[in-house]
Amino acid sequence: MVVGNEYCFYSFYSEGPKGLIEKAAIYTKMQEGLYNLAFGDWNADIQSLDDSIRTNNGDRDKVLATVAFTALDFTNQYPNTLLSFEGSTPARTRLYQMGIGNNLSEINKNFEIRGLRLQKWEPFMQGINYDAFLAQRK
């Protein structure tokens, strides 16, 4: 995995039956102390990131774990920050939610996660559908 000079761009590859697929996790400053995490595949056709593609490369859990790893590294560099993230579609948001839920005990060691539900931010609980997420390093 590589990271850019300002530690806001992380790039890595998904490896599976469909070959190597370039992915990136990008942290964009929203305001002092708040960054948004955008995650997607590099689409060479449009020369842009894209998360509308279903990669189906058989390594979804590993990819989500790698994104979590970038969050850990990013918050090592920028300790006093909050991260916000959501999928570009409800289905993508569910995917992130499942990824968090499946690794909650591990994630909870380093982050407090909140989910947006019924217009309120609440502590993340498994099996609940959320619209967006906030992560804060413990």
Next chain:
Amino acid sequence: MSATSKKRKHLPGITVDPNMRDYSKDPYVLKKAERARELIAKYPIPEDMLRKKPK
């Protein structure tokens, strides 16, 4: 709340590439950031999270 970079050592397996592609103007990234701004404006960060400092 400060977001000052401490330029700490990266986690194992992460290397710095000074020539990495610049994603800051990527349309997808900009769109996501705009959506996030709208979301946070509508549903502000909980006060207790803003006050909390990491250990």
